[in-house]
Amino acid sequence: MAIWCRVSSRTIANANHMRKFINPASGLSPALNRGRPLFSDGNRRHLDSLPRNRATRVWFQRFKSTLAEKQQDSFLSSDSDEDLQSLQFPGGKVSYTSEMNFISESSETRVPCYRVLDDDGELIPDSHFQQVSEEVAVKMYSKMVSLQIMDTIFYEAQRQGRISFYLTSAGEEAINIASAAALSEQDIILPQYREPGVLLWRGFTLQEFADQCFGNKADYGKGRQMPIHYGSKKHNFFTISSPIATQLPQAAGIAYSLKMDNKKACVVSYIGDGGTSEGDFHAGLNFAAVMEAPVIFFCRNNGWAISTNVSEQFRSDGIVVKGRAYGIRSIRVDGNDALAVYTAVSAAREMAVNEHRPILIEALTYRVGHHSTSDDSTKYRKLDEIVYWKNARNPVNRFRNWVQSNGWWSEQQETQLRNSVRKQLLEAIQVAEKAEKPPLSEMFRDVYDYPPSNLEEQEKHLRETISRHPSDYPSDIPV
Amino acid sequence: MLGVVRQKMLGQSLPKIRPVVSVLRSYSSAAKQMTVRDSLNSALDEEMSADPKVFLMGEEVGEYQGAYKISKGLLEKYGPERVRDTPITEAGFAGIGVGAAYYGLKPVVEFMTFNFSMQAIDHIINSAAKSNYMSAGQMSVPIVFRGPNGAAAGVGAQHSQCYAAWYASCPGLKVLTPYSSEDARGLLKAAIRDPDPVVFLENELLYGESFPVSDEVLDSSFCLPIGKAKIERVGRDVTITAFSRMVGHALKAAEILEKDGIDAEVINLRSIRPLDRSTINASVRKTNRLVTVEEGFPQHGVGAEICASVVEESFAYLDAPVERIAGADIPMPYAANLERLAVPQVEDIVRAAKRACYRSVPLAAAA
Numbered sequence: 001m002a003i004w005c006r007v008s009s010r011t012i013a014n015a016n017h018m019r020k021f022i023n024p025a026s027g028l029s030p031a032l033n034r035g036r037p038l039f040s041d042g043n044r045r046h047l048d049s050l051p052r053n054r055a056t057r058v059w060f061q062r063f064k065s066t067l068a069e070k071q072q073d074s075f076l077s078s079d080s081d082e083d084l085q086s087l088q089f090p091g092g093k094v095s096y097t098s099e100m101n102f103i104s105e106s107s108e109t110r111v112p113c114y115r116v117l118d119d120d121g122e123l124i125p126d127s128h129f130q131q132v133s134e135e136v137a138v139k140m141y142s143k144m145v146s147l148q149i150m151d152t153i154f155y156e157a158q159r160q161g162r163i164s165f166y167l168t169s170a171g172e173e174a175i176n177i178a179s180a181a182a183l184s185e186q187d188i189i190l191p192q193y194r195e196p197g198v199l200l201w202r203g204f205t206l207q208e209f210a211d212q213c214f215g216n217k218a219d220y221g222k223g224r225q226m227p228i229h230y231g232s233k234k235h236n237f238f239t240i241s242s243p244i245a246t247q248l249p250q251a252a253g254i255a256y257s258l259k260m261d262n263k264k265a266c267v268v269s270y271i272g273d274g275g276t277s278e279g280d281f282h283a284g285l286n287f288a289a290v291m292e293a294p295v296i297f298f299c300r301n302n303g304w305a306i307s308t309n310v311s312e313q314f315r316s317d318g319i320v321v322k323g324r325a326y327g328i329r330s331i332r333v334d335g336n337d338a339l340a341v342y343t344a345v346s347a348a349r350e351m352a353v354n355e356h357r358p359i360l361i362e363a364l365t366y367r368v369g370h371h372s373t374s375d376d377s378t379k380y381r382k383l384d385e386i387v388y389w390k391n392a393r394n395p396v397n398r399f400r401n402w403v404q405s406n407g408w409w410s411e412q413q414e415t416q417l418r419n420s421v422r423k424q425l426l427e428a429i430q431v432a433e434k435a436e437k438p439p440l441s442e443m444f445r446d447v448y449d450y451p452p453s454n455l456e457e458q459e460k461h462l463r464e465t466i467s468r469h470p471s472d473y474p475s476d477i478p479v
Numbered sequence: 480m481l482g483v484v485r486q487k488m489l490g491q492s493l494p495k496i497r498p499v500v501s502v503l504r505s506y507s508s509a510a511k512q513m514t515v516r517d518s519l520n521s522a523l524d525e526e527m528s529a530d531p532k533v534f535l536m537g538e539e540v541g542e543y544q545g546a547y548k549i550s551k552g553l554l555e556k557y558g559p560e561r562v563r564d565t566p567i568t569e570a571g572f573a574g575i576g577v578g579a580a581y582y583g584l585k586p587v588v589e590f591m592t593f594n595f596s597m598q599a600i601d602h603i604i605n606s607a608a609k610s611n612y613m614s615a616g617q618m619s620v621p622i623v624f625r626g627p628n629g630a631a632a633g634v635g636a637q638h639s640q641c642y643a644a645w646y647a648s649c650p651g652l653k654v655l656t657p658y659s660s661e662d663a664r665g666l667l668k669a670a671i672r673d674p675d676p677v678v679f680l681e682n683e684l685l686y687g688e689s690f691p692v693s694d695e696v697l698d699s700s701f702c703l704p705i706g707k708a709k710i711e712r713v714g715r716d717v718t719i720t721a722f723s724r725m726v727g728h729a730l731k732a733a734e735i736l737e738k739d740g741i742d743a744e745v746i747n748l749r750s751i752r753p754l755d756r757s758t759i760n761a762s763v764r765k766t767n768r769l770v771t772v773e774e775g776f777p778q779h780g781v782g783a784e785i786c787a788s789v790v791e792e793s794f795a796y797l798d799a800p801v802e803r804i805a806g807a808d809i810p811m812p813y814a815a816n817l818e819r820l821a822v823p824q825v826e827d828i829v830r831a832a833k834r835a836c837y838r839s840v841p842l843a844a845a846a
Contacts (some may be wrong), residue, residue, distance in 0.1 A: 006496040081709065188582070231614050239614035243605050249571045250606065253578025253586075260560060260584070283571025313535075446616045447650050449674040452706065452753045459538065 028248045040097040052387040071231070106156035110317045113364055114344060116335035117392065121401025130343040132181075134408045140181050140338060141403050144396045145414075147197045150206065151369070152215060153425045158227075158373045162433060163213045165227045169194050173369030174338040175300055177201055179268070179363075182345035186265040188254055190247040193228060194300065195270050202235040206389035206424050208431035211425040217478075222446075223438040248284025248297065253291035266294040266352040268345075274305025276319050277444055294347045297328075301337065302367035307380040325361035335363030336395035339402070366393065388409045426456045439478040440466075510691035518692070519549045520680065523587065525699040526671040527557055530585060533671055534561040535624075536572055537589030546591050547627065549685055555659040573624070577606045580622040580676075587671060590626035593642045593680060594834035600779030609678040610822045620676045626669070628656075628680035629723060629774045630822050636810035640777030643722065646678040647752040648779070653677045653705055654752040658726040660690040662749055675706060680751075708755035710762070714744030717832050718762040720785055722748040723753030725823060729772055734827035741836055749779055759785060762791045768835040769800040772828055776796035777805035802831040 019393055086095045116129040151168035158166040169176055176197020183189075185415070196209065208220070212230050215223035220232055221239065231239025240245065251269035258265055275281060276299060288295050299319045303310055316322060323330025329351065333344045340364060348359040366389040370377040377386065403409045440462070444455045451459075466473045482745040513521075513564050534557075539546045541554040541564040544615065546700050549728045563761055565572040568656040569590060576586040590596045597739055603624060610618045647654040653675055657663040663681070670677040696703060710727060721729040726747045733743040748755065771782030780804040789801060807821040833840045 032599040190578075220615060220617065221613065224613050229613075231617060233614075233617040238612070239618055241606060241610070241613070243601055246574060246602060246606055249574025249602075250578030250581065253575035253580075255578075256575065256580040257579045257584045277704075278572055279568075279570050283568040283574060286566060286568070287571050287575055293562075347808075443617075446612045446614075448653070449619060454753055454756075456554060468588070 008400055025157045025401075040474075059269050090346055096392065101471060105315070106317055111320050111332050113332045113334050114338045114340050115337045116144065117398055117402055119338045119398065119404070121398040126416050128343075128348050130341050132148075132342060134337070134406070136155045136181060137403050137406070138408055140177050140342075141396075141399055141409065142417055143197065143200050144338070144399060145417055147173050147176055147200055147204070147229065147395055148199070149418065149421045150196075150209065151423060153422065153429070154209075154227075155369075157213075162429070165373055166213065167193060167372040168369035169197060171333065171366050171389060171395070172191075172300060172302060173197060174341055175298075175335045175363050178338040178341035179298060179345045182342045183268060183349060184265065185236065186263065187349070188252045188258070188265065189234065189424050190237075190254070190267060190269040191237065191240055192244070192247065192270045192272055192275060192300075193240050193242070196228065196230060198270075199230055199232065199235060199237050202225065202232075202237065204230070204232060204235060204237075205428075206421075207428040207431065208226065208232075210425075210428040211435070214435070214436065215431040216432055216435040217438050218432075218435060219438070221302065224440045240381060245271055245278035245280040245284070248275075248280050248283075249287060251295050251297070252284050252288040252293050254297035255352075255358070256291050259292070259294060264353055266296060268296045268298060268349075270300060272305060273299065273301040273319065274308060274313055275311050276322070277313055285322070285358065285360070286326055286409065289327045292356045293358055294356050296345065296352055296354040297358060297360045298345070298364045299360065300365060301362050302335075302365045302463075304367045304371070304377070304381070306371040307377070308386045318362055318363040318364070326358075326360075328358050328360050329362035330362065334364045335365030336398065338392055340393060365395075379455060394445060399443065426431040441479065482531050484544070488830060489507070494583075496777070499626035507606070510698060511697070512689040513660045513692045513697075513827050514687055515657070515663045515681070516547070516549060516688050517688075518660040518684040519555075519667055520551055522664045522671075523550065523553060523665040524802070526554070526668055526795055527553065530698070531561075532583065532672075533585045534563065534579075535578055535587045535589065536563045536565055537802055538556065538565055538567060538572075538591055540589050545589070546602045547683060548682075549686070562733060568790050569597075573602040574606070576604050576622050576624075577610075577620060580607070580620045581610070581618050583789075585621050585623075585671060587623045588624060590624065591697060592638055592682045592683075593611060593626050593628040594638055594640055596624065596626070596642065603646070603676070603678070608649050609674070610651075612651060617673050621674045621814045623667075623670045623673075623677045624752050625670075625679035625681060627683040627686075627769060629682055629817070630685040633813060633815060633818060634811075635813040639775065639782070640810035641680075641723075641806065642678075642679055643751045643778045644775055644784075646680075647754070647781065647784075649752075651676065651733045652752060653750070654680065655705065655750050656680045656683070656748065657721055657723040658747050658749070660692050661696045662697055662709075662747070664692070666705070666749060669705050672702065677705075680723065685724055685727075688727075698704065704782060706750045706755060707755040710744065710757045710758070711747045711769065712745040714741065715741040716742045716744075716766055716836050717768040717772045718744045718746060719832060720746045720748055720759060720782075722751065722781070725743070725772045725774055728825050729825065729828055731825045732832065735825065735829050736832050738832070740830060744831055748781075753779075754784065754788070756788045756792065760789060763789050763793050768794055768832075769797070770802040770804060770828065770835055772804045772823055772827045772831075774806050774822060775802060779806055780805050799835045800839065802835050804828055804831050822843065 086093045116124060116127045118124055122160040147169060155168055157163050172194060176195055180198040180201035204284040210222055213227040229240040231237060247269050248271060251267045255334055285297060301318055307312055318329045331344055332472045333340050335341060344361055348361055351357060352359050368386060368390045404456040444451060444459045447455060491677055535550055535553060539561060540550045541562045561589040573588055576588040579586045607620045607622055610620055630639040643656060645653060646652055654675060655666045655670055667679060670679050693828050712730060721727045729745045733745050746759060746762060752754045771785045773781045782805055784802040786803060804823045804827050809821060811821055812818055830840045
């Protein structure tokens with residue numbers, strides 16, 4: 001059951017109805033419309049829109065909170081049904097009714113997904129998005145291509161036995177790069193493991209990626225982790241940790257620290273569709289809402305958790321509807337549309353930082369590659385499904401068409417870029433492969449802040465053993 | 480063989496050595512008394528006052544003044560930003576604490592008992608303990624996980640387990656087990672100041688106990704070193720190691736043993752990881768006999784590790800097999816009579832010490 005968004009006038013109309021424009025003069029959009037429901041099922045209002053021109057910078061939208069819930073803290077509303085009277089309970093006033101109604105397990109229509117470019121990379125008429133400059137757009141596109149090529153080459157390297165493991169982000173290049181592009185360098189990233197593009201955007205070099213995968217002396221992780229477990233303090237990218245979803249409550253904790261320090265920055269934490277089943281997802285989102293922490297929870301709903309399809313993962317309408325359950329503002333976005341992702345993350349960031357609130361973004365996409373080099377996904381899904389998404393719904397091609405239509409990219413630049421990146425990668429791999437491994441002296445460091453006596457003894461013991469039996473110790477590993 | 484000779488010597492009357500029951504240091508004559516609860520509370524207060532990055536988080540720590548009143552008065556003094564009541568999710572608030580620590584705050588995370596830390600153990604082990612190593616020093620975790628550990632009175636299997644051995648087996652963590660008020664103050668302060676993740680195992684039944692404290696202990700800069708055990712009572716005939724509440728039992732056992740002419744040396748471990756192997760081994764080399772005491776389950780317990788350490792380093796000095804006293808190898812029963820049989824009692828320690836001294840003793844406890 002692949003998930004994709006249809007571009008239809010109904011979708012666009014719905015999307016329009018979800019938005020509220022800022023009146024720049026008034027400054028604060030939440031001040032507008034307070035107390036009036038903005039979006040509720042069957043009660044859509046079309047809001048007055050300011051004049052806009054697709055080609056120029058458009059107004060920056062804010063998503064209104066679920067104001068429908070904010071009842072006046074006073075008497076019964078006089079215009080309500082006779083049945084609706086109100087009761088005081090811990091947690092506030094709640095109206096009651098004598099008609100028994102269960103809230104349906106799903107709404108009639110699924111939450112629509114926000115997109116700006118159609119499948120061919122053409123801008124959808126009357127769409128709202130944050131304009132990007134030529135420089136940023138070209139950088140975004142180049143990084144998407146680099147990520148694609150990096151994935152291909154490292155995957156091949158694993159297949160050749162040169163590295164032990166790899167996992168690709170094929171199909172999710174727009175999510176990786178566009179979300180990173182919308183953030184600032186001070187924003188702190190807690191990744192799951194399929195977001196190396198965020199590091200790539202921030203300036204991690206191809207050599208640095210290769211060094212981690214080969215676990216050599218230059219690896220910032222000192223060869224302690226499996227490949228793809230990148231981490232870089234200077235890039236504000238927390239070292240990837242294998243247990244799923246543990247980064248979500250940690251993100252809430254870091255966001256809380258940022259708030260206490262009054263920093264103008266937020267935390268962005270990524271999770272897949274499968275990871276939202278973990279207990280930590282509940283804890284992280286619930287806590288972030290209660291603590292009013294500036295964190296963006298970015299869910300990459302790519303349809304598959306190894307071989308578990310989303311229909312077996314949850315019965316809700318994806319992840320976006322879960323936001324409301326925690327009191328968190330949420331949006332569903334077409335994850336293969338780089339401009340839509342960019343706009344949504346920019347808006348989310350502003351709300352998170354300025355209003356101290358968590359935001360949930362569900363980006364719908366498709367995992368084109370296998371889960372990892374330990375997986376063969378043709379065993380549990382059809383090959384033509386994979387091929388369809390790889391070709392017809394490719395986010396890189398889509399964005400290229402848009403960039404090209406603006407006159408910012410050419411075929412020649414394409415060829416040059418691809419060749420150059422490929423060459424750099426092959427060189428990086430060669431260098432990384434030949435580089436020395438981390439020395440023995442690093443093995444006992446960093447267990448604690450300062451090495452305790454028992455570890456010093458262990459190291460001493462080991463060195464004595466090596467000096468007594470040098471032929472048993474590999475000659476190419478430095479001590 | 481040597482043991483037989485020693486036994487004969489002990490049988491003769493030797494000049495009595497006055498046992499030092501209380502702490503070894505000489506204090507000013509008017510020593511104040513302080514409960515363990517107040518010690519912990521004052522340590523938290525002082526560390527929060529000294530460093531604005533320290534904050535407390537857990538269930539009921541704020542408005543309720545702490546489930547065991549350890550954090551009494553702190554919410555009022557420091558406000559809700561630094562004393563946070565959390566929703567009921569150990570995994571959640573342990574994860575949040577780890578995240579806050581990654582960024583540079585110094586959280587003190589309270590588990591209502593360490594039994595509930597099982598729901599957060601992934602964060603403690605896979606995130607807190609291992610992150611500094613896995614990130615090659617880029618992500619340090621200056622966090623303290625604290626709370627009552629071990630058996631209380633009549634609380635059953637899911638509220639009575641001792642987790643010292645579990646956490647102490649994991650590199651990357653430091654595990655502390657205070658006994659007296661001095662321990663509580665000094666070790667908690669050390670734990671909060673330490674840049675590594677610390678598991679701080681208290682004991683519910685000790686909270687209300689009073690111990691004498693010197694002026695030095697009451698000073699706000701007082702701190703005990705992590706990884707050093709304390710010799711609570713000097714002796715010559717047998718070494719008894721214990722931690723947490725069992726130290727009190729061991730000291731009582733030592734008094735009883737003294738009447739039978741056995742002069743026991745009692746070591747308060749204070750720190751399970753790092754374990755103070757040198758103090759333990761030095762003591763065994765002096766006394767030649769060892770009894771380890773712990774509340775927790777015997778298999779893979781703290782006593783097992785101590786025994787292995789002594790066999791590795793001081794085998795030639797042992798005159799008798801090491802005696803291990805531990806809790807019964809069953810989930811803790813609730814009924815009071817059964818619980819008493821499942822937790823080490825003073826008599827058990829006395830009998831074990833006598834066995835180590837080759838005195839004939841009945842093997843089992845009287846029901």
